Amino acid sequence: MVLPLNTRVYDIQISGIRQFSDQVGVIPGIIPLTLGAPNFPTPLHIKEAAKQAIDNNITNYTPNAGFLSTREAAARYFAKKYDLVYDPKTEIVITVGATEAIDLALKTVLNPGDDVLVPDPLYPGYEAPIHLAGANMVVMDTTTTAFKVTPALLDAYVTPTTKALILAYPCNPTGVTYTKEEAIILAAKIKELGIYLIADEIYSELTYGEPHYSLANEIREQTIVLNGLSKSHAMTGWRIGVIMASAPIVEHVLKIHQVTATCATSISQMAAEEAFNNGFNDSVEMRDAYRERRDYLQPLLEQMAFDVIAPDGAFYFFVKLPDYVTESSYQFALDFATEYKIALIPGDSFSQKGDRYLRISYAASMADLIVAMERLAKKMKSYKERKYFKARFKLQ
Numbered sequence: 001m002v003l004p005l006n007t008r009v010y011d012i013q014i015s016g017i018r019q020f021s022d023q024v025g026v027i028p029g030i031i032p033l034t035l036g037a038p039n040f041p042t043p044l045h046i047k048e049a050a051k052q053a054i055d056n057n058i059t060n061y062t063p064n065a066g067f068l069s070t071r072e073a074a075a076r077y078f079a080k081k082y083d084l085v086y087d088p089k090t091e092i093v094i095t096v097g098a099t100e101a102i103d104l105a106l107k108t109v110l111n112p113g114d115d116v117l118v119p120d121p122l123y124p125g126y127e128a129p130i131h132l133a134g135a136n137m138v139v140m141d142t143t144t145t146a147f148k149v150t151p152a153l154l155d156a157y158v159t160p161t162t163k164a165l166i167l168a169y170p171c172n173p174t175g176v177t178y179t180k181e182e183a184i185i186l187a188a189k190i191k192e193l194g195i196y197l198i199a200d201e202i203y204s205e206l207t208y209g210e211p212h213y214s215l216a217n218e219i220r221e222q223t224i225v226l227n228g229l230s231k232s233h234a235m236t237g238w239r240i241g242v243i244m245a246s247a248p249i250v251e252h253v254l255k256i257h258q259v260t261a262t263c264a265t266s267i268s269q270m271a272a273e274e275a276f277n278n279g280f281n282d283s284v285e286m287r288d289a290y291r292e293r294r295d296y297l298q299p300l301l302e303q304m305a306f307d308v309i310a311p312d313g314a315f316y317f318f319v320k321l322p323d324y325v326t327e328s329s330y331q332f333a334l335d336f337a338t339e340y341k342i343a344l345i346p347g348d349s350f351s352q353k354g355d356r357y358l359r360i361s362y363a364a365s366m367a368d369l370i371v372a373m374e375r376l377a378k379k380m381k382s383y384k385e386r387k388y389f390k391a392r393f394k395l396q
Contacts, residue, residue: 008132008134009132012127012132015124015125016346016349016350017034017124017345020343020345021034021035021345024337024338025343027341030341030342030343031342031364031371031372032343032364033343033362033364033372034343034344034361036172036231036315036363037236038236038315039363039364039365040234040285040289041234042233042234042235042238043275043279045274045278045279046233046274046275046282048274050238050270053267053271054267058267058270059267060266061263062264062266062269064093064254064257064258065093066092066093066264066269067094067266067269070094070269070270070273070276071093071094073273073276074092074094075087075092076276076277077276077277078225078227078242078244081280082217083217084216084225086244086245090250091244091250092244092250093254094240094241094263094269095240095242095243095264096240096265097228098200098202098226098227098228098242099125100241100261101227101228101243102125102126102129102226103260104243104253104257105198105224105245106126106130106133106135107129107133107256108224108253108256109164109198110130110134110163111133111134111135111163112133112134113134113135114133114135114162114164115135115136115137115159115162115163116135116136116137116162116166117157117162117164117166117195118140118165119147119148119166119167119171120140120142120351120353121171121347121351121354121357122139122168122351123168123171123173123200123350126166138157140156140157141353143351147176147318148176149186151189154186154190154193158195162193163195163196164195164196165195165196165198166198166200167197167198167199167215168202169203169204169212170203170207170212170313170314171203171313171314173316173318173345173347173359174309174311174316174318175311175312175314175315175316175318176311176313177207177313177314179209179210179213183214183218186215187218187219188218190219191218191219191222195222196222197215197219197223198223199214199215199225200226201226202228203231203314204227205231205232205283205287206232206313206314208294208311208312209312212313221246224244225243225245226241227242228241231314232282232286233275233283235272235275239264240264240269240271240272290315293315293362293364294310294311294315294317296366296369296370296373297362297369298310300376300377304322304380305323305380306321306322307319307320315361315363316359317359317360317362318347319358320356320357321357322380325383329347329348329354329356329357329358330348330355332346332358333346334346336375336376336379339379340378340379342375345358345359346358
């Protein structure tokens with residue numbers, strides 16, 4: 001018999017991404033285009049720094065906020081990259097991945113009954129910590145605004161109980177981000193509303209147009225910036241995140257981090273310090289490869305009549321199924337995985353309207369993407385015998 005638990009834990013679920021990935025991952029020969037894991041190795045100089053840390057016995061507890069030298073390296077890195085200026089002694093914490101940073105930010109800001117605005121589609125990792133804090137997640141439909149939050153959209157959803165907005169840019173699952181002009185306009189509205197911005201910028205180095213522009217440059221005192229090295233330096237398993245905010249906020253973030261994780265791993269911090277100090281351009285080769293993959297996929301998806309909004313960053317497409325596909329995205333993805341051995345994530349893992357969408361990760365090799373598109377083309381071609389399909393697309 002299990003004694004009573006926190007009633008809120010019964011309301012949360014394992015991520016739909018993980019559930020579906022695990023479900024189809026047992027299929028022999030499956031090619032996964034599911035998780036957001038770069039297919040590149042961690043750069044060699046970073047791995048060597050970690051080995052040296054082990055050899056030098058840097059294997060004990062670190063200060064709760066992280067080694068000061070690691071925080072100083074992070075401060076220099078983000079100042080040079082994005083003009084973000086934070087005091088490494090009082091305004092930066094090294095976290096156990098950006099996932100812990102999300103949890104810390106929400107626990108620090110939220111009281112029971114507060115409302116948190118999140119764009120839909122959204123990364124599913126935000127929902128559980130909001131719920132466990134006793135707050136309410138208010139979902140804003142962005143399917144009619146090209147997956148972007150606008151000032152008008154905020155006006156439509158904000159209420160007197162709104163405490164914060166979570167904004168991921170570039171976005172998982174859509175790949176959409178904001179131009180500098182859009183960011184400045186949006187920041188002005190957030191400032192006017194007087195709410196916190198939790199800025200999830202983990203994909204900030206993977207942009208294909210304008211360089212990333214952080215809203216923290218406009219509304220520093222209202223913003224908690226979340227970043228890390230998982231996507232930019234192919235370090236998902238090293239679990240290094242960074243949380244940056246004004247000192248009065250970080251003071252309380254650190255108290256929660258102390259009892260949650262004590263500190264990020266000492267060896268990973270030494271690897272991160274090397275990445276911050278000497279890996280300023282490590283992401284360029286990866287970003288260029290992702291751009292090439294995006295440019296390969298987009299015209300093929302459009303030819304198959306998927307509704308495509310071109311991603312400006314990250315490494316995902318969030319595409320709407322053609323009208324001639326009548327089944328849900330879950331059933332489509334399950335059938336596709338079973339019959340063609342390609343795994344895509346159904347959109348309902350990210351959106352209340354997701355039953356018509358799929359997320360396709362192109363953080364996979366070009367060879368796998370070529371095979372995936374060939375098989376997807378065959379899958380879509382199988383619909384051509386349906387009268388509606390033939391009439392609309394004039395197939396012979």
